[in-house]
Amino acid sequence: MLKNDTLIRALKREPTPYTPVWIMRQAGRYLPEYNQARTRAGNFLALCKNPDLATEVTLQPLARFALDAAILFSDILTIPDAMGLGLYFVEGEGPKFERPLRDEWEIRNLFAPDPEHLRYVLDALKQVRRALANEVPLIGFAGSPFTLACYMVEGGASADLRTVKTMLYSRPELLHHILDVNCRAITAYLNAQIEAGAQAIMIFDTWGGMLSTDAYREFSLNYLQRVVAGLKRKHGAETVPNIVFTKGGGLWLEEIAAIGCDALGIDWTVDIGAARKRVGDRVVLQGNLDPAVLFAHPKAIREQARRVLAAFGDGGGHVFNLGHGVSQFTPPEHVGALVDAVHELSRAYH
Amino acid sequence: MLKNDTLIRALKREPTPYTPVWIMRQAGRYLPEYNQARTRAGNFLALCKNPDLATEVTLQPLARFALDAAILFSDILTIPDAMGLGLYFVEGEGPKFERPLRDEWEIRNLFAPDPEHLRYVLDALKQVRRALANEVPLIGFAGSPFTLACYMVEGGASADLRTVKTMLYSRPELLHHILDVNCRAITAYLNAQIEAGAQAIMIFDTWGGMLSTDAYREFSLNYLQRVVAGLKRKHGAETVPNIVFTKGGGLWLEEIAAIGCDALGIDWTVDIGAARKRVGDRVVLQGNLDPAVLFAHPKAIREQARRVLAAFGDGGGHVFNLGHGVSQFTPPEHVGALVDAVHELSRAYH
Numbered sequence: 107m108l109k110n111d112t113l114i115r116a117l118k119r120e121p122t123p124y125t126p127v128w129i130m131r132q133a134g135r136y137l138p139e140y141n142q143a144r145t146r147a148g149n150f151l152a153l154c155k156n157p158d159l160a161t162e163v164t165l166q167p168l169a170r171f172a173l174d175a176a177i178l179f180s181d182i183l184t185i186p187d188a189m190g191l192g193l194y195f196v197e198g199e200g201p202k203f204e205r206p207l208r209d210e211w212e213i214r215n216l217f218a219p220d221p222e223h224l225r226y227v228l229d230a231l232k233q234v235r236r237a238l239a240n241e242v243p244l245i246g247f248a249g250s251p252f253t254l255a256c257y258m259v260e261g262g263a264s265a266d267l268r269t270v271k272t273m274l275y276s277r278p279e280l281l282h283h284i285l286d287v288n289c290r291a292i293t294a295y296l297n298a299q300i301e302a303g304a305q306a307i308m309i310f311d312t313w314g315g316m317l318s319t320d321a322y323r324e325f326s327l328n329y330l331q332r333v334v335a336g337l338k339r340k341h342g343a344e345t346v347p348n349i350v351f352t353k354g355g356g357l358w359l360e361e362i363a364a365i366g367c368d369a370l371g372i373d374w375t376v377d378i379g380a381a382r383k384r385v386g387d388r389v390v391l392q393g394n395l396d397p398a399v400l401f402a403h404p405k406a407i408r409e410q411a412r413r414v415l416a417a418f419g420d421g422g423g424h425v426f427n428l429g430h431g432v433s434q435f436t437p438p439e440h441v442g443a444l445v446d447a448v449h450e451l452s453r454a455y456h
Numbered sequence: 457m458l459k460n461d462t463l464i465r466a467l468k469r470e471p472t473p474y475t476p477v478w479i480m481r482q483a484g485r486y487l488p489e490y491n492q493a494r495t496r497a498g499n500f501l502a503l504c505k506n507p508d509l510a511t512e513v514t515l516q517p518l519a520r521f522a523l524d525a526a527i528l529f530s531d532i533l534t535i536p537d538a539m540g541l542g543l544y545f546v547e548g549e550g551p552k553f554e555r556p557l558r559d560e561w562e563i564r565n566l567f568a569p570d571p572e573h574l575r576y577v578l579d580a581l582k583q584v585r586r587a588l589a590n591e592v593p594l595i596g597f598a599g600s601p602f603t604l605a606c607y608m609v610e611g612g613a614s615a616d617l618r619t620v621k622t623m624l625y626s627r628p629e630l631l632h633h634i635l636d637v638n639c640r641a642i643t644a645y646l647n648a649q650i651e652a653g654a655q656a657i658m659i660f661d662t663w664g665g666m667l668s669t670d671a672y673r674e675f676s677l678n679y680l681q682r683v684v685a686g687l688k689r690k691h692g693a694e695t696v697p698n699i700v701f702t703k704g705g706g707l708w709l710e711e712i713a714a715i716g717c718d719a720l721g722i723d724w725t726v727d728i729g730a731a732r733k734r735v736g737d738r739v740v741l742q743g744n745l746d747p748a749v750l751f752a753h754p755k756a757i758r759e760q761a762r763r764v765l766a767a768f769g770d771g772g773g774h775v776f777n778l779g780h781g782v783s784q785f786t787p788p789e790h791v792g793a794l795v796d797a798v799h800e801l802s803r804a805y806h
Contacts, residue, residue, distance in 0.1 A: 268751060268785060275752035275760065318746050318779075319727040320763065357706050357725060375707060377669040396668050401618060402625035410625065413670065429668075435618060 108305075110242045113175045116425050117306060117347035117369055117390055125415065125424050125452035126174035127445055128245070131431030132167040133179045137438055139166050150195045154181050160230040161237055168242065170438065171445045175243050175306070178231050178299075182249030182310055185291050186258045188219035199262070206261030208269075213280050218291035221298060228302040235303040246304025248296050250311035250352075251288035251329035255281060258288075267316055274325060281325060289329045293336035300338050300346050307337060307348040308371070315354020315373075322358060331365040349392050353430060356381075363389045374429025379417035391418065394429040395444070400436045404443040411447040420455050458655075460592045463525045466775050467656060467697035467719055467740055475765065475774050475802035476524035477795055478595070481781030482517040483529045487788055489516050500545045504531050510580040511587055518592065520788060521795045525593050525656070528581050528649075532599030532660055535641050536608045538569035549612070556611030558619075563630050568641035571648060578652040585653040596654025598646050600661035600702075601638035601679035605631060608638075617666055624675060631675060639679045643686035650688050650696050657687060657698040658721070665704020665723075672708060681715040699742050703780060706731075713739045724779025729767035741768065744779040745794070750786045754793040761797040770805050 108114065112126040134140055143163050147153035154160060164179040183201050187193035192204030207213050235244055249257075257263070259270040259281075273281050296307050314326035330350055337348055350362060351371025363370055363385040370389045372381050374396035381391055399410040411426075418424045426448045432441065458464065462476040484490055493513050497503035504510060514529040533551050537543035542554030557563050585594055599607075607613070609620040609631075623631050646657050664676035680700055687698055700712060701721025713720055713735040720739045722731050724746035731741055749760040761776075768774045776798045782791065 266748065266783060268748060268783070271746070271748035272751040275746075275749050275756045315725065318724045319730070321746070322725075354704075354725065357727075374668045375665065375672075375704070377707075380669070396621070396625075396671070398616065398618060398621035399625050401622040406625045433616060433618070 108240050108243055110174055113425060114243050114305060114345075114347065116422055117349070118345060119387075119390060119423055121422055121456070123453065123456055124449050125426045125455065127426035127448040128173050128175040128177065129167070129432050129441060129444075130177075130428055132171075132173060132177065132441070133163045134432060135434035136432055136436040136441070137166055137170075150181070151193060154179070154184065155226050157226060157230040157233050161233045164230075164234045165237060167441070171442050172449060173242065173445060175245050176234060176238055177245040177247060177308070178227070178234060178304070180227055180230065180247070182247070182253065182312075183257055184224060184227055185219060185248065185288070185295060186254055188223035189216060189291070190219075191258060201257060202262040203258065207258045207284060210280060213283055216284060216287050218287055218294060221294065224295060224298070227295075228298055231299055231302045231304060243305035244303065245306045245308050246296065246299035246302075247308040247310060248292045248299075250309055250314060250326060251285045251292060251333065252314050252317075252326035253310065253312045254288045254292070255284045256313045258284065267313060274321060278324075285325065285329050289332050293333050296333070297336070297338050300341050303341075305344065305346060307346060309333060309348065309350045311350065311352040311355070314352040319357065322352075322355075323361070326352065327358070327361060327365065330362070330367075334366045347390075349390075349425075351392070359384050369425065371427070372429065376429075377417055378414055378424075379419060382418060382423075387423070390423045390425060392425040392427050394427070397428045397430050397433050397436070400428075400432065400440045400444065404440065407440055407443050408447040408451070411444055412451050415448070415452050415455060418455070422456065426452070458590050458593055460524055463775060464593050464655060464695075464697065466772055467699070468695060469737075469740060469773050471772055471806070473803065473806055474799050475776045475805065477776035477798040478523050478525040478527065479517070479782050479791060479794075480527075480778055482521075482523060482527065482791070483513045484782060485784035486782055486786040486791070487516055487520075489513075500531070501543060504529070504534065505576050507576060507580040507583050511583045514580075514584045515587060517791070521792050522799060523592065523795060525595050526584060526588060527595040527597060527658070528577070528584060528654070530577055530580065530597070532597070532603065532662075533607055534574060534577055535569060535598065535638070535645055536604055538573035539566060539641070540569075541608060551607060552612040553608065557608050557634060560630060563633055566634060566637050568637055568644060571644065574645060574648070577645075578648055581649055581652045581654060593655035594653065595656045595658050596646065596649035597658040597660060598642045598649075600659055600664060600676060601635045601642060601683065602664050602667075602676035603660065603662045604638045604642070605634045606663045608634065617663060624671060628675075635675060635679045639682050643683050646683070647686070647688050650691050653691075655691075655694065655696060657696060659683060659698065659700045659717075661700065661702040661705070664702040669707065672702075672705075673711070676702065677708070677711060677715065680712070680717075684716050697740075699740075699775075701742070709734050719775065721777070722779065726779075727767055728764055728774075729769060732768060732773075737773070740773045740775060742775040742777050744777070747778045747780050747783050747786070750778075750782065750790045750794065754790065757790055757793050758797040758801070761794055762801050765798070765802050765805060768805070772806065776802070
């Protein structure tokens with residue numbers, strides 16, 4: 107049914123004529139038309155919560171570039187917002203919560219949200235599916251249990267995760283309670299996205315890489331495994347593959363590959379050839395160009411894309427992406443140069 | 457001659473009765489007496505440049521805790537300051553340069569500094585040595601060529617290293633020129649510190665871990681190797697061991713261990729037992745407790761210190777430290793609890 111099913115085939119380890127490519131944060135601030143839509147919406151959160159506008163910005167990068175997938179425009183913090191923490195955005199400061207989780211009684215009173223409070227996400231997802239008309243697959247996503255807990259406890263982004271790590275080392279049982287609630291909420295949310303039409307699932311563990319190895323296993327990987335185990339693998343006749351990405355998780359690739367996910371996102375610090383040797387055929391690899399390469403001139407972008415493709419080597423099992431979200435300072439035409447280079451240069455490896 | 461030579465013995469892989477411990481940034485903002493000295497000096501840079509006050513703050517943590525080493529109070533940016541870039545500090549924003557390196561002619565006109573412009577560091581170092589009266593060894597230090605280049609090109613700290621990475625991918629020859637100048641300046645500076653009495657040398661590669669594996673090898677490790685190769689290994693009859701620390705370098709431990717350094721600093725994300733298996737007997741390991749553990753209560757600190765010691769296991773070749781500098785928000789008595797726990801619990805492994 108999909109006109110371009112390269113991404114899904116690659117995630118299922120089926121042959122493809124070239125390496126599919128999409129870009130984390132491909133609908134975002136580097137695109138002038140995105141910034142115009144955000145201005146029309148009033149702010150970032152209003153944009154997320156308006157299915158018409160969310161559909162519009164989801165499709166914007168596909169109108170410019172030959173991307174092999176769309177990813178729903180939304181935010182990983184929709185879940186804690188629906189739990190009642192009061193998400194808001196301050197220009198230039200990132201996300202904040204009005205009511206971060208600090209006191210034991212607040213934590214004990216945390217519950218997975220009423221699905222009704224996340225209906226706007228599913229409405230947007232259905233609308234994007236209709237608008238895409240099966241041109242390319244649509245990826246749904248969520249944050250990891252630990253990453254959501256970081257924001258929920260810190261009350262926003264944090265360079266050192268001081269508050270959540272203090273809880274981790276001093277009151278681990280409280281953090282485990284939050285993670286357990288998050289885990290159930292995320293699993294239900296992702297399954298609802300699959301029911302609404304998401305054709306692949308991505309889980310972003312943005313902050314797991316800030317943990318020690320022991321703490322990563324206990325407080326992040328453990329819960330990632332539970333989410334993956336709870337995901338629907340089929341929707342009707344279609345397989346719905348999933349991708350797990352721990353930024354800064356390069357030390358733990360073998361362990362992440364063992365949790366049952368279909369694909370592993372890797373950041374740009376990892377050599378993708380070395381990663382492939384480490385995980386073998388257990389998972390597909392997604393990544394991993396340094397997003398900063400897109401600041402350079404198109405000839406350098408092409409050369410660096412070639413290096414990633416050559417490092418991965420022959421055969422399938424690779425989804426090209428950046429190793430982190432595209433920067434707002436990226437010239438849009440450089441994204442186009444990357445997508446075209448990947449499509450052209452990757453044919454030699456298939 | 458040293459009354460407590462545990463650190464030097466450990467770095468030389470000689471038997472010690474316990475695991476020596478010092479703390480990165482042990483003379484720093486978590487100590488009220490440090491903040492008072494900084495207020496007296498006027499600002500951070502004036503504190504660095506005044507040998508009397510630099511000596512005073514270097515000794516402050518040793519008056520409180522049974523640390524096995526002193527590290528000169530100074531800053532890694534003294535070298536680019538002496539090159540004429542105009543270092544200054546804005547409260548709460550970290551270091552800045554008045555004249556960052558942006559234009560090709562500025563880069564082509566960069567030279568290693570006149571040693572006279574760094575005399576204040578050597579004066580402070582000699583004064584600390586006298587004041588220490590051989591109680592514990594004194595560590596001298598510098599930033600890595602790449603880390604200094606990051607600050608010199610960005611003009612300050614940067615979350616994404618956008619400017620220096622744009623140069624790296626678009627004009628690599630310009631970055632190589634800066635790194636070559638830095639390399640020669642750092643080697644001369646560290647050798648001058650050894651001549652002035654530094655008994656061990658630490659090289660901080662704070663930003664190397666932000667690079668892709670290929671770029672790390674070419675733009676950071678390569679120059680670390682040249683610095684290490686140029687270091688004096690003896691001062692009179694005394695061996696002067698060195699420690700190289702790339703924050704976020706856990707993927708590359710084998711390669712860093714191969715550059716000829718005596719010890720490898722590792723950050724808290726790495727399991728120190730796994731690191732030991734990977735590098736074998738080639739280098740001593742320094743690290744690697746998560747600095748955030750020091751926000752927890754002393755019982756938790758003791759338990760987490762025990763886990764690091766147990767993960768490293770029996771025998772010598774371990775210098776205990778945090779996996780990154782101590783946070784300004786750390787209660788001073790928690791550092792004392794850590795130092796005492798390491799001394800007590802490590803005896804079982806020696």
